[in-house]
Amino acid sequence: MEEKWVENVVYERPLSLSGVATHYCPGCTHGLIHKLIGEVIDELGIRERTVAVAPVGCSVLLYNYFELDCAEAAHGRAPAMATGLKRVQPDRIVFTYQGDGDLASIGIAEIIWAATRGENITVFFINNAIYGMTGGQMAPTSLPGQVTGSSPMGRDVEMTGMPIRMAELLAGLPGSSYVVRRSVYDIRTIKDARKAIRTAFRVQMSGAGFSLIEFLSSCPTNWGLAPYEALNWIKENMVPYYPLGDYKVVDMVKELK
């Protein structure tokens, strides 16, 4: 009798992701984080009631990569836009996806107030310590001494202040419910990040309030590093200043687990 070969599908593109090539640079972790978010949205079965708000920055074209209803916000205003979208349709799942310039610099008032109000939205905050889309200028989260297009001699903290730690800041506000920092530089951190994405969406689905994940992310192009070196750079340079961990998990969220 002939041996029968059976092919098993072990992985498929999530329905929440579009089957298109991205414009992201080789080694950039935006694509990876998109994938994790798309997988979790599929897993939770919320694709048909989710609305995404894209930022200004490298992920400005996010709406091309997700098979979700999407709005494109002005620079930094995604949390305000998400507030409007969510308040008039509280049964929908609304998330923003924002970079460090967008969230921590120009949009810092909007994110602080969304968190303060305990807005029932989810925020994915991509911290790669640089302005990617404009070609590598100093970000509010650039590290001391970091050489960028607008700090050619290295970030001078005497002049610009120290980089801002957003997860810690937002966790300190009474309105936030779930604030954690994750990364995606190896298998273990990717798995942890995926779990946090799931928790963040479940926080919103249960009406438990404001959830935010800060991802320490890479920018090989503007850091001037090869993709693998860039992942190491996160681990060696960013993690010491931005420790990974859970900064705020209110009781209501703990009970979800």
Next chain:
Amino acid sequence: MAKELLKGNVAIAEAAIRAGLQAYFGYPITPQTELLEHMSLRMPQLGRVFLQAESELAAINMVYGASCAGVRVMTSSSGPGISLMQEGLSYIACSEVPVVVVDIMRGGPGLGNIQPTQADYNQLTKGAGHGDFRSIVLAPSSVQEAIDFTVLAFDLADKYRTLAILAGDGMVGQMMEPAELPAMQKPPVSRPNWALTGARSRPKNIITSLFLSAENLEEVNTRLQAKINRIKAEEVRYEEMLANDAEILIVAFGTAGRIAKTAIREARLQGIRAGLLRPITLFPFPFAPLDRLVQDSQRERSVKSVLVVEMSAGQMVEDVRLGVRGRVPVYFYGRTGGAVPLPDEILDQILGLARRQNEVTEPGADYREDLQGPASTPMAA
């Protein structure tokens, strides 16, 4: 419904609610704050959304978000707040979502003061943000019109998927007079097919103002301009008073237009043929009615000069000059800083013009410096 004594700001808020407003986002600023206060009480009572934002910047972006969800939404502010909203207004215009904005104009520039002016005319009618766009701008001159135009603003915003702005001045916002509110309309239950409600059993909807290729963005701009041209052709609104046989045509809007009526009646009693053209839509500006009235100046009894009265240093007067095209002189009388012209001041201008009518009639004479208003009431252009 019976008339009731209503404050302008409260009347606008209640009219919006009765027009089916589903969400309001705003930030306190004098002289419009009663509007926001009324919303804060009534909207939650009706199970609708009210939120006091952290800034006008946030407020307009909340409005943008809610409008993307396809609901009736508005915000209100005054000049300094409208300046902060310009970013959002530009995005909203490009995204073609319907939004109503109320500007209760106060004195400027800068922090200025909280007295009534009309000095946001250019800001509101010439775009109100970066890039090529126009908004429909409605200028009420009474509490009743503030109510009626608020309801109209929602219908026009929906009809054209555009920004509709109610341009009241501090006088309209703050004064109380008898007016009739409309019946309560239920907010629409269904959402438009372009709304961001979740991609359920349909392809995803995207609302964006980003179009990276020149071809795509030019296509968007062409569509916006076509819409603006349709609005220009179909939505011009104005009022005429004794304009048909007027020799001196006053052009004034809002509170200034209302005050001008008193002056015109007095001038008529003194045998001077004065009349009024009061633009109700500041954009689209009533160029055709103005043109018709000035065209008639070829006849024996007709417009010999135009007097523009504004509570500003002269902004609408530029549009009037464009429309008149030098056929008759265009004079300007304005008060700034929150000073409201008295009927007598306008009457003095009319009397002065009537005296000069026989002396100076050549086109372009309006630029002569000796034709300025009385020294005690400057602001001639």
